[in-house]
Amino acid sequence: MLRLGDLTIRYGTSVAVDSVDLQVATGEVVALLGPSGSGKTTLLRAIAGLERPSSGTIMWRDADMSAVPVHRRPFGMMFQDYALFPHLSVARNVAFGLEVTGADDVGEHVAESLRLVGLDGLEDRPITELSGGEQQRVAFARTLATRPELIMLDEPLGALDRELRTRLLGEMSDVFRRLGQTVIYVTHDQEEAFAVADTVAVLEDGRLIQSGSPDALWTAPKTEFVARFLGFPVVDITADGAHAETPWGALPCTLPTGRHRAALLPDAIAIGDDLAGTVVARSFVGGRWRATAQPQSGTALEVMVRNRPEIGSDIGISIDPDGWASVGQSRDDDTTEEVQA
Template identity: 55%
Template sequence: MVSTRGLEIRDLVVTYPGGPTAVDGVTLDVPTGEVLALLGPSGCGKSSLLRAVAGLEPVAAGALRWDGADVSDLPVHRRGFGLMFQDGQLFPHRDVTGNIAYGLASLTRADRERRVAELLELVGLTGYGTRAVTTLSGGEQQRVALARSLAPRPRLLLLDEPLSSLDRSLREHLAGELRDIVHAAGTTAIYVTHDHDEAFTVASRIAVMSGGRILQADTPERLWHAPASEQVARFLGYGPVVDAVAAGPGVRTPLGVVELPVVADGAVRLALGPRALVPDADGTRLPVCGWRVRRGERELDVTLPDGQSAVLRVPGSPDAAVADTVTVGLAPDQVAVVPGEAR
């Protein structure tokens, strides 16, 4: 019977001499077959956690287990984990085949060739085997790096900001491809990123980190619609957060009543998503204090009744006149109740 326990992280602590605690008591499970994204700003501890799992950083306290067996003291090469970094770290003196086959020395020549051919097809580089890696584009080099990481069939693949060195359009394109490749390979993976879109595209579950701790670990859908705290909500792109009052299915806000999933009656905090404000002739009139055009949409800066700033996105010509005020309502699927009493 194949175990599904996968990786178990228990109360893990990573420290650096003379510095702050990089990983502060993290407990996390990554079941077999799952792709988990560690999402957080620079310096939050996500790469330190990944490196500790890989065996590249010493663990000050806690335990790392794979399928129940402790791997905390195993050297890197005995953990059976694959690594992929943001710069790919390809060997410039080897061609594509030579790079992918680097970790396959224990196989016969025929088996190596067969495995390399499988991986070239998997990453969409069939026919590239004899190409020098220095002649490849950035995206192609990252595909070769991914194929090399997958070649030995690692039981866990660790990816540290693998697309961060690429431009945004290519990064967005490759994120979807990388997700499909990892899922097709059936590999358990941890994906470190500071990019929200990458995390939501690639992962089946996302763990938000801050200050060396996990703030929330959940599916992308639940993470977005039910952030565990105002801090998580704001990091994901919600904001502002306003006081409201829940009464049955309706939540009374400074911008009118909005129907939301059942919450306990009483004072609540309501986080507004990037598209929470919508034009509504019967809504609340707000002053416009600025505007810009972005990706074909006009963005109006408005002031809420409580004095906070927010953005209303509306289609429109860049040359159209902007009124001094606008009436708005709330889109129910773009707001979330966050824990904490109204202030």
């Protein structure tokens, strides 16, 4: 198990990682999710031993690793740029870490790692003759080859197109599950984080804001930042336990009586008759259409529909009363302006 205790990293007066507490269980996949500058990569580098913490602890199986050099940590790391050697073959790239550490049965480990990532048969292929997806698999195989107790991945799929990224993410997840591998996965993409991780930890300005299962974060964001980062509309509302006054008018809502800063969950928005809108945009997504509807007041809402909606057509929207999450106190008793996601 990995435990971070009050971990802080400073560069002069700038705080890159601010008092982070985090636990990663054996066999768990944890995604560090956040925008650029949130501290997720710096935190990963500290765990790897590439950054020295200013304070706090990095515990691995009850041993403090904070001052342990990189090469003595039982961890493996895969970088975004893959860091492959273009003059070496696939097999020699995968074998590199094993040869440096003087491991036994190098050929056996290389063959097994290439089999896991679906590259068996390409052992002698030059790296320069591989596609981007194949190069990603080589980098992944090299990380697996040394059998690290903890694997860390820093935006490993960021350079790939969306279709290839989705396919490789599924393959990597399958390998993690089969090996029972402990993983920390850094990404700025919430869909990627939710697809791969058992636990998602959201960071903002070096602070760990919320962590939990993908389902828990999606259905119960705790702060406005988390809700907005996940793409939810956030508004001020006045609730009475059954309905709420919102920028869109009176809508069903089961939040407790009072004023709230509230996120409207995307799954709560469907076709119905709580609210009338006009279709102003549409896009085809995974067998259904996403219609962007503009009500008479408030900002536009997105709703999924089966049939192709016509621009300018009327559309009825329903709101699930349980589809609101309180993310803080109302900002202003007199305003219901929406903060865009």
